[in-house]
Amino acid sequence: MYLLLAGLGLMLLKYFEVGFVAGLSWWWVLSPFALAVAWWAWADTTGYTKRKAMEKMDQKKQDRIDRQREALGIKTKRR
Incomplete structure (x- = not known):
């Protein structure tokens, strides 16, 4: 770009x-x-483009899981 x-x-x-x-x-x-x-x-x-898109989707998925766990009061695992 x-x-x-x-x-x-x-x-x-x-x-x-x-x-x-x-x-x-x-x-x-x-x-x-x-x-x-x-x-x-x-x-x-x-495959650089596809790999970056997959990393972005995985990060969104992990953020969504973390938000759900926090809403339930479950501590999230830190990597």
Whole structure:
């Protein structure tokens, strides 16, 4: 996401010819988009995206269990 925001910012700066970015080549300005595509391809092929989603779901599940135990007055186990 940060690469996309950086790419959009650089693209707008280049288009409106602001600062030093006006003198840069379009290849440099558009390179964050290529890096974002490479990052997403790597994250999907290695399972990084799925692993992070599963960790987030597991954390939500554990938080819900802890809230239920506290509501019942049962002490939660600390890991």
